[in-house]
Amino acid sequence: QKEVEQDPGPLSVPEGAIVSLNCTYSNSAFQYFMWYRQYSRKGPELLMYTYSSGNKEDGRFTAQVDKSSKYISLFIRDSQPSDSATYLCAMSEGGYNKLIFGAGTRLAVHP
Amino acid sequence: GAGVSQTPSNKVTEKGKYVELRCDPISGHTALYWYRQSLGQGPEFLIYFQGTGAADDSGLPNDRFFAVRPEGSVSTLKIQRTERGDSAVYLCASSVDSYTGELFFGEGSRLTVL
Numbered sequence: 685q686k687e688v689e690q691d692p693g694p695l696s697v698p699e700g701a702i703v704s705l706n707c708t709y710s711n712s713a714f715q716y717f718m719w720y721r722q723y724s725r726k727g728p729e730l731l732m733y734t735y736s737s738g739n740k741e742d743g744r745f746t747a748q749v750d751k752s753s754k755y756i757s758l759f760i761r762d763s764q765p766s767d768s769a770t771y772l773c774a775m776s777e778g779g780y781n782k783l784i785f786g787a788g789t790r791l792a793v794h795p
Numbered sequence: 796g797a798g799v800s801q802t803p804s805n806k807v808t809e810k811g812k813y814v815e816l817r818c819d820p821i822s823g824h825t826a827l828y829w830y831r832q833s834l835g836q837g838p839e840f841l842i843y844f845q846g847t848g849a850a851d852d853s854g855l856p857n858d859r860f861f862a863v864r865p866e867g868s869v870s871t872l873k874i875q876r877t878e879r880g881d882s883a884v885y886l887c888a889s890s891v892d893s894y895t896g897e898l899f900f901g902e903g904s905r906l907t908v909l
Contacts, residue, residue, distance in 0.1 A: 688837075690837070692835065725902065725903075726902055727799070727886055727888070727900030727901050727902050727903055728838065728886075728900050729900070730897050730898065733897070772837050772838070774837070778894070779893065779894035780826075780890055780893065780894065780896060780897065780898050781826070781828075781843055781850070781851065781893040781894065782840050782843065782851055782853075782854075783838075783840060783898070784840070785830075785837030785838045785839070786837050787835065787836050787837050788835075788836075788837050
């Protein structure tokens with residue numbers, strides 16, 4: 685069993701929809717939780733960063749961490765075609781120095 | 796440069812050959828990371844440097860893989876006796892420091908071993 689599980693999709697939604705992406709994990713020592721966006725043939729770029737449990741909001745994006753369930757989510761409101769990409773969850777025990785990534789979920793937002 | 800630069804962007808080699816992949820981090824970033832991303836998978840940690848020293852090389856799959864960062868800036872990932880299973884995108888990232896700094900990734904070096 686992988687340390688971090690993420691449904692690879694693909695997920696196809698109409699423009700304006702609310703998108704929900706999630707990951708589960710098995711290592712209770714994870715304290716740092718991140719969401720990265722990766723466009724085709726590009727490197728991942730950081731979207732959201734959360735320490736421990738709780739919610740964090742940034743514009744159209746909301747990240748949630750539930751450590752009791754070992755479950756993290758990313759919500760995208762008012763999705764746009766430019767949001768079409770692969771979304772990767774990542775987590776670590778201590779800071780950024782050794783991230784464990786999920787497999788990524790491919791999202792397509794169609795006009 | 797403005798971002799993390801990786802060369803070559805594409806490398807095709809034959810099984811058994813030696814390969815070097817280069818990473819030029821963002822100026823002033825002390826931490827540098829190598830990840831490997833196979834098709835349809837997330838990046839997999841290989842090694843990270845804080846300054847010139849390898850702080851954690853636990854992700855290197857075997858002794859055919861080696862990385863250096865002699866002057867604390869540019870890093871080279873070296874793969875000896877390449878195998879078809881080494882085919883992947885090799886991503887480099889850098890950050891201000893290894894604990895609090897956000898990782899900035901390059902576009903990767905796509906390695907194909909025939």
